[in-house]
Amino acid sequence: MTEEAPKKPLNPPSDEFTEAFSARIGSISGTCEFCGRTYFSDQGYGYDEGELEELRRKAAENPDKFIEWEGGPGFVDVDGRHWVVGCECNAPRRYEDWIWAHRWKIADYLKARAAGRMAEAKEFEAAVRDIPSLLENVQARRVENDGPKEV
Numbered sequence: 001m002t003e004e005a006p007k008k009p010l011n012p013p014s015d016e017f018t019e020a021f022s023a024r025i026g027s028i029s030g031t032c033e034f035c036g037r038t039y040f041s042d043q044g045y046g047y048d049e050g051e052l053e054e055l056r057r058k059a060a061e062n063p064d065k066f067i068e069w070e071g072g073p074g075f076v077d078v079d080g081r082h083w084v085v086g087c088e089c090n091a092p093r094r095y096e097d098w099i100w101a102h103r104w105k106i107a108d109y110l111k112a113r114a115a116g117r118m119a120e121a122k123e124f125e126a127a128v129r130d131i132p133s134l135l136e137n138v139q140a141r142r143v144e145n146d147g148p149k150e151v
């Protein structure tokens with residue numbers, strides 16, 4: 001029987017990564033969607049009646065899962081899930097490490113995608129450029145068919 005090596009704890013994501021992928025929202029409480037820990041603000045306002053007391057009761061029973069913080073949690077969005085900024089699971093670090101390890105391939109990919117989009121935009125620009133003359137042709141045909149309108 002082989003023993004599974006203990007998982008090495010992840011370092012927190014960098015400030016740059018956290019800023020880049022910030023959900024730009026905060027809340028008085030929130031659950032990390034990577035590990036299930038719930039963080040809640042120690043401020044007494046913004047809660048429904050009894051809500052803060054309920055969270056504190058849960059924290060007393062399960063201090064590793066319900067954590068009272070100074071201020072409310074912020075969030076980082078990665079892979080369709082919220083990570084609570086500062087949560088000890090540090091889940092976004094795996095994504096950051098992958099991005100950084102493949103940064104040159106990712107840069108090439110972004111350049112290729114941007115080039116494709118640029119070609120598409122140029123085609124669209126050319127098509128749109130002809131619209132005013134097409135409209136003039138349509139108007140001219142109407143005048144030919146209906147004759148000039150009398151005022």
Ligand SMILES: [Zn+2]
Binds near residue numbers: 091
């Ligand atoms: Zn977490």
